[in-house]
Amino acid sequence: MLHSLLSALPANYPWKEHIHCFDTIDSTNVQAKTMGLQGAPHGTALLAKEQTAGRGRLGRSFHSPGDQGIYLSLVLRPGCHATELMHLTCSVGCAVGDAIESVTGLRPGIKWTNDLVFGKRKLGGILTELSLDNEGNVNFAVVGIGINCSQGSTDFPQEIRDIATSLRQVTGKEVSSAQLAAAILSSLHRMSDRLLSHREEILERYRADCVTLGKEISVVTPSSVRHGIAADIDPEGALLVDFPDGHREAISSGEVSIRGMYGYV
Numbered sequence: 001m002l003h004s005l006l007s008a009l010p011a012n013y014p015w016k017e018h019i020h021c022f023d024t025i026d027s028t029n030v031q032a033k034t035m036g037l038q039g040a041p042h043g044t045a046l047l048a049k050e051q052t053a054g055r056g057r058l059g060r061s062f063h064s065p066g067d068q069g070i071y072l073s074l075v076l077r078p079g080c081h082a083t084e085l086m087h088l089t090c091s092v093g094c095a096v097g098d099a100i101e102s103v104t105g106l107r108p109g110i111k112w113t114n115d116l117v118f119g120k121r122k123l124g125g126i127l128t129e130l131s132l133d134n135e136g137n138v139n140f141a142v143v144g145i146g147i148n149c150s151q152g153s154t155d156f157p158q159e160i161r162d163i164a165t166s167l168r169q170v171t172g173k174e175v176s177s178a179q180l181a182a183a184i185l186s187s188l189h190r191m192s193d194r195l196l197s198h199r200e201e202i203l204e205r206y207r208a209d210c211v212t213l214g215k216e217i218s219v220v221t222p223s224s225v226r227h228g229i230a231a232d233i234d235p236e237g238a239l240l241v242d243f244p245d246g247h248r249e250a251i252s253s254g255e256v257s258i259r260g261m262y263g264y265v
C-alpha cells in the first residue's frame with residue numbers, strides 16, 4: 001500500500017516521510033489523535049485498508065470494510081487559535097472534492113457540513129477533531145476522511161443501502177485507491193497552505209459545492225425539529241437558515257437534514 005501510494009504522489013509532496021499505513025486499525029482518527037498527543041509532526045498521515053471502529057460525526061459509526069474505501073487521517077498543526085479554524089471542515093470538503101474530480105472527472109457535492117454526496121446519496125464524510133490548549137490555541141487538528149470506493153449496492157449494510165454510494169457506482173469504473181489517496185493527500189497539502197490566508201476564497205468554493213443551499217431543511221436537536229430554508233454559509237462555515245417567522249440564524253453544529261435526501265420526505 002505504502003509503495004503504490006508513494007509512487008502515485010507528486011515528487012514535491014513534502015510529507016512522504018510521515019505516512020503510516022495499516023492493514024487493520026480501529027480508527028485512523030483515534031490513532032492520529034494518540035500520535036498527535038505524542039508529538040507527531042504537521043503532515044503526519046495515517047491510512048488503513050480497513051477500520052473496525054470507524055467513527056463519524058455526532059457519535060455515529062462509519063462503515064469501513066477492508067479494501068473497499070479510503071480511510072485516511074491527517075494531523076495538522078496550523079499554529080492558530082480555534083476561532084480561526086471554524087472553516088476547516090468546509091476547506092477539507094472542497095480539497096477532497098478537488099481530488100475526486102482530478103481522478104474521476106466528477107465532482108461530488110457537499111451536504112452541509114461534512115458529507116460528500118453524489119445526487120441524493122452519501123459517498124463519504126469528514127470528521128474533524130481539534131486538540132486545544134487552555135487558551136483555545138490549536139495544538140493540532142486531525143482531519144479524517146472516509147470515501148466509499150468499490151462497493152456495489154449490496155456491499156453496504158441494509159440500513160445504509162438506500163442512502164450510500166461508492167465511486168465505482170457513480171463512475172461505473174474501478175478507481176485506483178492509491179491514486180485517489182495520493183490525490184487527496186496532495187490536495188490536503190495545498191489546502192493547508194491556503195487555509196488561513198485564503199479563507200473567503202475557500203468558502204466561495206464551498207458555497208458552490210454545497211448542495212444544502214437553497215433547499216428546505218430541518219434542523220434537528222435532541223429537543224426540537226425546526227424547518228427552514230438554507231440561505232448561505234457565513235465566514236465561519238456555519239449554515240445560515242431562514243425560518244418562517246422571518247429570522248435568520250447561524251447553525252454551526254448538529255444535524256441538518258435536506259428534504260428529499262437520506263429518507264427525509
Ligand code: BTN
Pocket residue numbers: 026027028029030051053054055056057058060062064070071072073114115124125126127144145146147
Ligand atoms: C461522517 O460521515 O460523519 C464522517 C465520517 C468520517 C470517516 C473517516 S474514515 C477515516 C477517519 N477515521 C475515522 O474513524 N473516521 C474518519
